[in-house]
Amino acid sequence: MAREPQPYMQNRELSWLTFNERVLEEARDPSNPLAERLKFVSIFTSNLDEFFMIRVGSLYDMAVMGDDQVDSRTGLLPPQQLEAIYRRAVLLMEQRDQVYAQLQTQLQAYGVCEVSPGQLAGKDKDFLKTYFKTQLLPILSPQIVDINHPFPHLQNKSVYVVARLHGKDRSLFGIVPVPPSAPEVVYLPGEGLRYVRTEQLLLDNLKRVFDPYGVAEKNCVCVTRNADIAPQDEGFDVDDDFRCQMQKLLHKRKRMAVEGGISEPLSAFLCKRCHVAPAQIFLSRAPMRMGFVHPMLKKLPEPLHSALLYPPFSPQTPPKPKRETYLHLVQRRDLLLSYPFESMEPFLRLIREAASDPSVLSIQITIYRLAQKARLVEYLCAAAENG
Secondary structure (H helix, E strand, C coil): CCCCCCCCCCCHHHHHHHHHHHHHHHHHCCCCCHHHHHHHHHHHHHHHHHHHHHHHHHHHHHHHCCCCCCCCCCCCCHHHHHHHHHHHHHHHHHHHHHHHHHHHHHHHHHCEEECCHHHCCHHHHHHHHHHHHHHHHHHCCCEEEECCECCCCCCCCCEEEEEEEECCCCEEEEEEECCCCCCCEEECCCCCEEEEEHHHHHHHCHHHHCCCCEEEEEEEEEEEECCCCCHHHCCCCCCCCHHHHHHHHHCCCEEEEEECCCCHHHHHHHHHHHCCCHHHEEEECCCCCCCCHHHHHCCCCHHHHHHHCCCCCCCECCCCCCCCCHHHHHHHCCCCCCCCCECCHHHHHHHHHHHHCCCCCCCCCCCCCCCCCCHHHHHHHHHHHCC
16 A cells, blocks of 8 residues: 655655756756757756666566555655656656757857758758768668568667558558667758758658658657666576576567657557557657767867857866875875866876786776776776786
């Protein structure tokens, strides 16, 4: 029996969504430069993906299994928590869409704009036509879904174009993954920073991809799967086939984002094939992936930096030991470093020294998030190789 919610307590998951809303508030804040506000929209989006991958997955498991474990703070059962999360997430995504649209409008004044392939003409249209034919079309893997062609496994956080197709005597569905090797955006030649998202270019040319079928409806979708999977918590038997068990798990516990609207036939098709409930389909007018934002803003012309970005910041470097290593220095006295106001270099140098010092028995460190290329990983690998 669920207890009455306590007015002075917050549900952990809903509290996290409130935290992410504060990230979105930074995107709304007119005192922040426009490009920095766009970064906050990107951060909000990736945060929300991670939230569904990690935090919502375990709740969904509990709800499916009929676990009546009650949230000790609010007295909510897992299904009640999920219902509240879905409601709140829908509202937050609507707010995100509004902020993104406003920023796009304001950035156009600086020559930074996303354009739709259908808006282009002349040289721009010819450029995209050539790009699609020579760069994108050869790496596409379109698939018809019918009785002889099963629905494919949708990779986590990958974008797919799905379509309702019609031929002379039948209707069917098609799906095309946006190739992971393709860039997220295609930059148009000429002045300014104009770009077309790759999935929009694919949508615009879908008739060519599925020729001779006609395209009755087309949408971009993106699945976010649960990444918080611990085999010891899943009831695995040591005699079971681990790979088969993991395949079953990876087909469960997901949400699906759909860009734009969606018809009832296509929604029903996706719910059935992807094993999601209608409440797990979220509509989005903004891009479902926004990893392109940070690399794109690095392409801003120098004159726009002061208008659209924060002033550059360089962390200070603490005094270096003259004749001793950092490893010996911290054994002799404490060294306080405050990031990001101080450089990471002393810490990295300390780990590098420890990795090659035979007197070091172990390196214990908590790592929350890493860049794709991190020197810290190189030094830890070297430490492992050195035993």
